[in-house]
Amino acid sequence: MRYAQHCPIALAAEVIGEPWTLLIIRELLRGSTSITDIAAGVPGMSGGLLAKRLRKLETAGVVELRQREAELTESGRELASVVEPLGKWGARRLPPPRHGDLDPALLLRDISRGIDRTTLPARPVAIHFRFTESRGPRWWWLVLSQELAAPTFHDPRLPRAMRIDCTLGALAGVWLGHTDWLDALRDGSIVISGPRTAVRQAIVWIGACPYSTTGSGEPTLSS
Template sequence: MYRYEQHCPVARAAEVLTEPWTLLVLRELLRGAERRADIAKGVPRMSASLLTARLRTLVANGLVVEVVHHPRDKRYRLTEAGRGLRPVVDQLGRWGQRWLTPPGLRDLDTDVLLHDICGQMTQDRLPEQPLTVAVAVADALDSGRWWLALSPSGATVHRGAPPRGADVRLACTLSGLAGIWLGRQSWLRAVRDGSVVFTGQPDTVRAVLACVGVSRYATRETA
């Protein structure tokens, strides 16, 4: 951990929080991830050893505690100090959304984007009955096929085709989906101009759209 050796609380906080990947690990913890595997889904390009190091730093500085149910079930939970960073992380996300240039295609990752979408679906927006959404991303660099499992208990993303068919099918481009999620274009306009194409029963499609919404960092949603 880099030391500024200053009394200033901004400098002292920066020592803990501004190391590479630390804020993204905190972002995942603030979304409710507790297991290493769940945290890693939001930071897929982070090595396992570096994730371990960052979690140790957060524990050492009182932002996170380790909870061990049994040797194979270690979890990481935010302390009061860690939870107190929620408005900081949220404001940083909103600042980046407002003032930085939109992400380019090289900054987009389908797994991370769909994980982000699933992770921000709130309990009251999830469907009363389980739904499966097949997602085909036209310009993805890999297989371009994913599926989402939506249920009252949560939302998860998976690679490939759903094992038992899909209730709804979504065809889109990665940049188009990212633009909607970040609030630069509304779902309604995207559907009208063909940026995204939904296939399924109208009521089921509406139920899926009600779940998704936009990112908590979106500054506004275009009509």
């Protein structure tokens, strides 16, 4: 889209203001480089449209395209100063996500990418999730080790660190900072079962969204 204005905001909006473009940049800023991985973060987008948007970003000098890969240029990396505050504004000023917008695959994918793997055990373990209502599979596992953090709906046959029964909205709420962990545990929207350390371990491992409305971005469990 062209606005035909001299204003730098209008010129920038011509590059990043089209549908899906900001989400592509979000994926690139979070470390995705393969086209397959970028596509996994924007599942509602067709492959053809993704290719078209990437070519436009390449023309604008925002990304470099190689075979089945894309990487932000220096100019593209500077967009972090635009995208990150936008995410924090959205988390702080807009209502929590609607139930129909929640997808377990995307939610667990985002959670896994934010996990501090230095806090994880050396030997792989799994958190077993049972979503009491969701689109698609209700049983999920988060595979965790110092080398990998990734969701799967296939049983990885690993030692289970804990099991979490919850609604998608409850998990999204504590991760985004809209809900306190203690409140979710008290009202039963999140139930954590496992060793005595399971609750605190789950909170540390899952962490908080970088746009968390808690301000610090650090998850807490009130005593």
